[in-house]
Amino acid sequence: MLDSCTNAQERWGGVHQLIDRWLAERQQLILNYRQLRERPEPGTQADSELTAFCDILVDYVSAGHFEIYEQLLREAQDFDDQRGIELAHRVYPRIETITLQAVGFNDQYGQNAHADDEAAMQTQLQQLGGMLHERFELEDCLIEVLHNAHKDLLSAV
Structure with missing residues (x-):
């Protein structure tokens, strides 16, 4: 499910240092996520895996x-890119919804928490994975429209 998103760094890498760092965080x-989905059974190590996932999840959505997003929108405004600004205004509400789901997952399973019901946690994790997949696609679209469209102009500045 998330495999198609792993090549985003190849597609967008090198465009901008901030985006590169963020995409590296996405890879992590x-x-x-995969380690958590594939873990054999819960336990002390599994709890640390869950905490590590929640930590990077919050870091990733927060950086976005x-x-x-702020930088991408500012760039579109600087270049008076109405198409990009319109796309951002259409996409951001869905990204916000996904962010709220991610934060909710973290609130339930993050710092100092553990999955008392592994099956329920795995079900929620799988649902979150589908939403993250959608978010990654939306983010890639924003990067393409709001940043890559201007990269030649930015390098000339």
Whole structure:
């Protein structure tokens, strides 16, 4: 499910340092997600895997909202890119919904928490994985429209 998102760094890498760092964090999030989905059974090590996943999940969604999206929108405004601004306004509400789900998962299973019911946690994790997959696709679209469309202009500045 998330495999198709793993090549995003290949497609967007090198465009901008901030985006590169964020995409590297996405790769780690996907890796931690897979480890959590494939763990044989819960236990002390499994709890640390769950905590590690929640930590990077919150870091990733926070960076999107407080760093990346702001920069992308500012870039579109600077270049008077109405198409990009319109796309951002259409996409951000869905990304926000997914963010709230991610934060809810973290609130339930994050720091100092553990999965008392492994099956329920795995079900919620799988649902979250589907939402993250959608979010990654939306983010890639934003990067393409709001940043890559201007990269030649940015390098000339």
